[in-house]
Amino acid sequence: MKPRSPPVLLLAGGLAGVLFLVLWPLAWRSDFILYIATLVLQFSIGACSLQLIIRTGHISLSHAAFAGIGGYASVLLVKSAGWPWHFALIGAILAPAAFAALIGPVLLRLSGKYFVLVTFLFGELMRFVATDWQGLTGGSNGIFEIPKPYPAMRDPLNYYWLSLGFSVVCVGLCVRIMRSEIGRAMDAMRESEKLTECAGVPAFRIKVLIFVIACGLAGVQGSLNAHMNNVITPGNFGPLESLNLVVMNVIGGMTNMGGALLGTVFLVALPELLRGYVEWQRVIYGVILIVVMAFLPGGLVELWGRLRGLVTGEAVRGTAVVTDET
Amino acid sequence: MMARTGGSPLLVIEGLSKTFGTLRAVQNLNLSVADGEILGIIGPNGAGKTTTVNLMAGAFKPTSGRVLFDGHDVTGFPPHRLAAQGLVRTFQSTTVYGTQTVRENCRRGAFLHLFPGFFPALVPTARARALRAEVETEIDRLLDWLGLAEFAESEARNLPYGVQKTLGMAIALAARPRLVMLDEPVAGMSAEETDHVRDTIKRIRGAGISAIVIDHNMRFISGLCDRVLVLHHGEELAIGTPGEVMAQPAVIEAYLGKGHAKAGRP
Numbered sequence A: 001m002k003p004r005s006p007p008v009l010l011l012a013g014g015l016a017g018v019l020f021l022v023l024w025p026l027a028w029r030s031d032f033i034l035y036i037a038t039l040v041l042q043f044s045i046g047a048c049s050l051q052l053i054i055r056t057g058h059i060s061l062s063h064a065a066f067a068g069i070g071g072y073a074s075v076l077l078v079k080s081a082g083w084p085w086h087f088a089l090i091g092a093i094l095a096p097a098a099f100a101a102l103i104g105p106v107l108l109r110l111s112g113k114y115f116v117l118v119t120f121l122f123g124e125l126m127r128f129v130a131t132d133w134q135g136l137t138g139g140s141n142g143i144f145e146i147p148k149p150y151p152a153m154r155d156p157l158n159y160y161w162l163s164l165g166f167s168v169v170c171v172g173l174c175v176r177i178m179r180s181e182i183g184r185a186m187d188a189m190r191e192s193e194k195l196t197e198c199a200g201v202p203a204f205r206i207k208v209l210i211f212v213i214a215c216g217l218a219g220v221q222g223s224l225n226a227h228m229n230n231v232i233t234p235g236n237f238g239p240l241e242s243l244n245l246v247v248m249n250v251i252g253g254m255t256n257m258g259g260a261l262l263g264t265v266f267l268v269a270l271p272e273l274l275r276g277y278v279e280w281q282r283v284i285y286g287v288i289l290i291v292v293m294a295f296l297p298g299g300l301v302e303l304w305g306r307l308r309g310l311v312t313g314e315a316v317r318g319t320a321v322v323t324d325e326t
Numbered sequence B: 001m002m003a004r005t006g007g008s009p010l011l012v013i014e015g016l017s018k019t020f021g022t023l024r025a026v027q028n029l030n031l032s033v034a035d036g037e038i039l040g041i042i043g044p045n046g047a048g049k050t051t052t053v054n055l056m057a058g059a060f061k062p063t064s065g066r067v068l069f070d071g072h073d074v075t076g077f078p079p080h081r082l083a084a085q086g087l088v089r090t091f092q093s094t095t096v097y098g099t100q101t102v103r104e105n106c107r108r109g110a111f112l113h114l115f116p117g118f119f120p121a122l123v124p125t126a127r128a129r130a131l132r133a134e135v136e137t138e139i140d141r142l143l144d145w146l147g148l149a150e151f152a153e154s155e156a157r158n159l160p161y162g163v164q165k166t167l168g169m170a171i172a173l174a175a176r177p178r179l180v181m182l183d184e185p186v187a188g189m190s191a192e193e194t195d196h197v198r199d200t201i202k203r204i205r206g207a208g209i210s211a212i213v214i215d216h217n218m219r220f221i222s223g224l225c226d227r228v229l230v231l232h233h234g235e236e237l238a239i240g241t242p243g244e245v246m247a248q249p250a251v252i253e254a255y256l257g258k259g260h261a262k263a264g265r266p
């Protein structure tokens, strides 16, 4: 067990961090940095909600597909049905959650690698549907001219604050879940499901519930992202996008929300910052990923732990995420 | 019909059978465990002892037969529902949360007493804090009882085998069961450790918890159990007090023939 930081410290640190995130653009405004920061905040919702699923012992390669379902739901409700955005957002949460409730009970019976494979296929299937159902989704060109949630959101700073607000709420919920008895049960069942069930934990029910909640949260990212970009395409559904969310967690060490946030910053900001060196971008990106995964199986969080270990003389080990059931 | 020792039966099994393919692991087993009783189950390797526990604890569904706990039919209930009713088991192969401290292992065992429901769990309330404090006290007492206090903050995987085995028992007891089923709790332990576990189980009974104990160690079983069930090829060979059972020729034969019986099994 990693030592849990006391709630008061966590709360104080969180508040200070949020305060900084709210205020920095007032002191120094750069629209490029603001854009990257907004993206990071949106992806933080996807990465952290995916971690909820990972912490039940399942690596999902369809999380971006659920974000995409949320995105399309939101855009269609605003553009075709004429709903105000805040109501459309509810649809953007409920649509992927309903989908998850439908397929979750089947998918979550699959263990380890089979779950990965089938969620990969589900992601592909969703992309297929989005490309082929032209009447609804506009086909491979997607849907254009998506209005901003509110007129004031045309100002990137306001959109940044909007994304920050939702990121704080959604990531806060993920952290809260993991620090509750549910989180304890999730970490326990990942280590030994049969032992956990003997303690009275309805493991399967928790898995399904967490899957539904996480996919609903992914829809928030989908909606925020689509209305910022003015366009949504089937590319938003692809397994590659989902893999990106998984890698954010891998970089962060898989079982730590702070790590997932670090991974998100790393993976969203890096490609944007390397835009000036297009020819080198992929190489640098690849090298960094390989180095992190090869030498820091516990992610950036492990690096922090090791540095701290050097000072305190304590050893740290990573924890396995997918353990094959007996 | 039902053998009663002391109070009313807490657990009753009727005509319980389990077949794996063509192998009849448990055949037509009838049994009752009284409230406050310690029942031993012995038998050669492959006799069906663990399978019997698996059937009672919800790990397997029986091929036929019923399990009644506290008067309710619980046949085929999943383990988490049985645990909620007070029926908890340990595993023959040492099963603990290796990456966690002994104390955290116990907390994970105490889920039922810490969990206020899914959505209430997300709001830190005074009640949740009180529950947590109560469970911590309970765990302290448990660790004391089992002689694990000195290891409370150690990671489970770094502990010696016997201590891990005892921790498996602590996890089960943290759920505050009414009946605990212990699958070979002293296998591989020293005589001294074995005696300590025996005394602990007696003390657990003193706290009102019944127990079913599987083991091969006859000294341990006779020194502990009110009654002993002898299983052989999945069937009841004998049942009675340790003295009665050990005196039966069939039991002696089954044990003398143990090596041959094992090799000759399908």
Ligand SMILES: Nc1ncnc2c1ncn2[C@@H]1O[C@H](COP(=O)(O)OP(=O)(O)OP(=O)(O)O)[C@@H](O)[C@H]1O
Residues within 6 Å of the ligand: B020, B023, B025, B043, B044, B045, B046, B047, B048, B049, B050, B051, B052, B092
């Ligand atoms: N899941 C299973 N699938 C198939 N066969 C099984 C299964 N579990 C047990 N068996 C078989 O059922 C028989 C009884 O096994 P069981 O584990 O109940 O014996 P046991 O009395 O606990 O033995 P031991 O003293 O070695 O622990 C054995 O022949 C075993 O191979």
Ligand SMILES: [Mg+2]
Residues within 6 Å of the ligand: B049, B050, B051, B092, B183
């Ligand atoms: Mg056995």
